[in-house]
Amino acid sequence: MKTNHKLEKIEKKTDNKYLNYYVLTYDNNGKEFNYFMASRRSEDNLVATNPNNKIADAVRVVPYFYKNGKIYVVLIKEFRYALNKYILSTPAGVVDPGETELTTARRELKEEIGARVKKIQRITRACYSSAGLSDESISCFEAEVELCEKQALGNSEDIEIICCEVNKLPALFKTKEFGLQSRLHLELFYQKYKSNDLERK
Secondary structure (H helix, E strand, O other): OOOOEEEEEEEEOOOOOOOEEEEEEEEEOOEEEEEEEEEOOOHHHOOOOOOOOOOOOEEEEEEEEEEOOEEEEEEEEEEEOOOOEEEEEOOEEEOOOOOOHHHHHHHHHHHHHOEEEEEEEEEEEEEEOOOOOEOOEEEEEEEEEEEOOOOOOOOOOOEEEEEEEHHHHHHHHHHOOEOHHHHHHHHHHHHHHOOOOOOOO
16 A cells, blocks of 8 residues: 655754754654654755755765876775774865865865865766755865875874775775765776776776
8 A cells, every 4th residue: 555655843952163963853645754864954955844955965086197098096094983994995085165065075075085186077966865864965076186295184084095906996895895876886996997907098
């Protein structure tokens, strides 16, 4: 039987800067149902009430560069507080008020890996990162970069830069822990650029 879902009210339970806890109350065929979620958005801008808002909450970027006829990706080894350990990932960050997704991507590359962007392209439009838990959406980019500056990390950020030749990514996939989105994005990048004798395009 198809269920009719009618959103009745939204209650914001916390008041933090970057992430908050909400309770959404639905009428499902005459029965009240509470759903619990996290969001980076304000109460009046949740996807539940603004489904046509297409601006991403965050961006993720695979940075790469060419050296001696080979292509290298720039990974980050980052301490993640929710896990209490380091995992491999790619640069990412929240879109600040007044920024475009492209501006955020460039800023995060500069801050997290000290990179100057030579060329950048969008790979995906905003997609939901974990629809069972949050309405967060992320846009993905790939960027050719030059590592020419120092990192500009925030006080809580702990990030080490790792440069990896693209053909060595499968070995890392087998032995290291990744964030899922970074892992999938890197797998796609590997399939696009794997080669024993890569010429710069």
